[in-house]
Amino acid sequence: MEVLERDLVLAAKKGDRAAFKVLVERYYGRIHRMLTVMTRNQDVALDLTQETFAKAIEALPNFNMTSSFYTWIYRIARNLALDRFRRYKTAGGQSEYDDSREAQVAWGLGQTVPLEPSRAVAAQQSLNIVAEALDELKPQFKEIIILREIEEMSYEEISQTLNLKMGTVMSRLFQARMALRELLEPRLGANAAKL
């Protein structure tokens, strides 16, 4: 029988490293996937994933369990990713927040991850185009799309995770999707008809 998350979290809060490891095993795949999409760099994503759980174990005594463990972990991962992005920006000497394609790619330190070709070339190209377009969105748009489409969260879960009102979630998601469609339309050519 699967051990309840609440029991695991309570045990981990008391310093039970084995319980914490079970929680990490449950969620590291989702966190890593989210960070890979955010950074487009698997090395950076792995680094941030490990840092997320190392930070989490330190902060665990302060976790008040008002949200789900995953939501809490997600916030840590998100903040670390944004910090990494900001540090990169600061190191680059740019004073204004830049969400251009260059900056987005640079967030992953300039090494985009080629997606493995496991489908027909044309289909794969379309998917790469989608992934690249996703990179070009503003960070807050990209994030909400990741939560909805990749994390498959409900509006309510997104609302809790990002601490936004439901109306704001819908509005932001709408804007993000429309922005993505605008980007994809000229690039997908014939396939754009579906969008």
Place this chain on the structure above:
Amino acid sequence: MSEIKKKRLSKRELMAAMLDADAGRRSDDAEVSAFANLSQQIRQSVADTSPPPFELMWQGVEARIEANAREAANEKTAKSWSFGWFLAPIGALVIAAVVGYFVFSGQEGLDNRCYVDSYDVESGIILVQQDLNDKDGATVIWHLDEG
């Protein structure tokens, strides 16, 4: 999504289409289908993103936990040392002054007003405080604990 369609549909209608797509309603509507297709394309675009083996990842987490703990311990020690270095010269001067007072004012004689309390300490700094302009004043011995 055609230009004609974009111009024809209002923002409210597009938003309604998006909500319907997310709820799995009106799948025969072109605009609803467009949103549903977009979702599918996004999901497929990251389908090949597989996580690293768990044990490999976990080893990295444990290494970081230990490194963070070492760093925290080093910071604590550094703070403690810096505080000690700040107080040590002051403490040495005060002790030297107190000892000097007793040595060089021996002719005045010592009275019996000496109150000694003792307790065990495992760490910290002992500071002897004496106002040299007030020889009748009490000598205060401070124990400054760490942390």
